[in-house]
Amino acid sequence: MRAAVPIIAALLLTACAHDSVAVSTAALTVSQENLAQRQAQSRRFDTKDFILVQQAAAGVLQDLGFTIKESSAQSGFIMADKDRDAMETGQVATQLFFAALISAMGGKADPRWDETQKIRVAIVSQPSADKAAMHVRVTFQRVVWDNHKAVSRIETINEAKIYQEFFDKLSQSLFLEAHQI
Secondary structure (H helix, E strand, O other): OOOHHHHHHHHHHHHHHHHHHHHHHHHHOOOHHHHHHHHHHEEEEOOOOHHHHHHHHHHHHHHOOOEEEEEEOOOOEEEEEEEEEOOOHHHHHHHHHHHHHHHHOOOOOOOOOEEEEEEEEEEEEEEOOOOOOEEEEEEEEEEEEEOOOOEEEEEEEOOHHHHHHHHHHHHHHHHHHHOOO
């Protein structure tokens, strides 16, 4: 029996080490989903003019209703946000229906629904490795508050259409700025 204990312990440690290596490898591997998301969030622009890209990106954000909160021309970083309504009629109706049902059964209901949201955007611009172009990466997030003023969720917006529209506008702005139109 005493001889079996070291053997079992060695087997368990080997299994744990194998699982640990598998977990570490998985954590360092970029998934196809992350790769697609990064591609949607990034574009290369054929210009060397760092300041032009920064100004065009800030202008696009302002045209989209964002307020610039932080900007660093030296690091190529811009952060902006805007407040929006998050109320959905279906969500409110469902919550009120269940609250009425619970109250009718003698219970106490505390209905919650999304009320407001803040959409945040971060942009990082940097020269390409060969200094022949600029790389721009943008990410959109939203923070949603419920009717009790509690945060109900924080999430990255991953809709490819939003990123495509942003980059289309940025491309147009860069073209107009470059040709002084």
